[in-house]
Amino acid sequence: MKHEPLVVERTYNAPPARVWEAITDHAKMKEWYFDLSGFKPEVGFEFTFPGQGHDGKDFLHLCTVTEVVPGKKLVHSWKYKDLPGESLLTWELFPEGNGTRVKLTHAGLETFPQDDRSFSRESFTGGWTEILGKNLKEFVEK
Numbered sequence: 631m632k633h634e635p636l637v638v639e640r641t642y643n644a645p646p647a648r649v650w651e652a653i654t655d656h657a658k659m660k661e662w663y664f665d666l667s668g669f670k671p672e673v674g675f676e677f678t679f680p681g682q683g684h685d686g687k688d689f690l691h692l693c694t695v696t697e698v699v700p701g702k703k704l705v706h707s708w709k710y711k712d713l714p715g716e717s718l719l720t721w722e723l724f725p726e727g728n729g730t731r732v733k734l735t736h737a738g739l740e741t742f743p744q745d746d747r748s749f750s751r752e753s754f755t756g757g758w759t760e761i762l763g764k765n766l767k768e769f770v771e772k
Contacts, residue, residue, distance in 0.1 A: 673697065736740045
């Protein structure tokens with residue numbers, strides 16, 4: 631079975647520099663994204679953040695930045711403490727007129743425990759749709 635990555639795209643009425651800052655500046659990320667332990671857009675930088683599953687169970691996310699193209703692309707691993715599986719999250723920014731198109735690709739979701747709906751494709755789709763369609767949009771367009 632071929633596992634397709636989850637792709638979510640949104641276009642914002644904000645310049646690429648503003649969107650880049652929103653996804654790479656630790657203080658700004660905490661305003662719209664997750665409560666990250668720290669963040670630097672540098673290859674090898676490790677960060678963590680807490681999250682909750684559908685049943686209220688807490689998960690600690692463990693991530694490492696793997697690629698940075700300033701202003702254009704940010705890639706980091708995404709896994710969970712004490713659970714199998716590892717995925718890769720890619721943020722890509724494209725100028726669109728006076729705005730910015732963001733393409734988020736989350737690959738490797740099938741490596742997570744499939745017996746827990748917190749790790750289902752539908753759960754990730756809902757989460758990323760909310761994060762990109764509401765949280766990031768409101769933050770960069772304010």
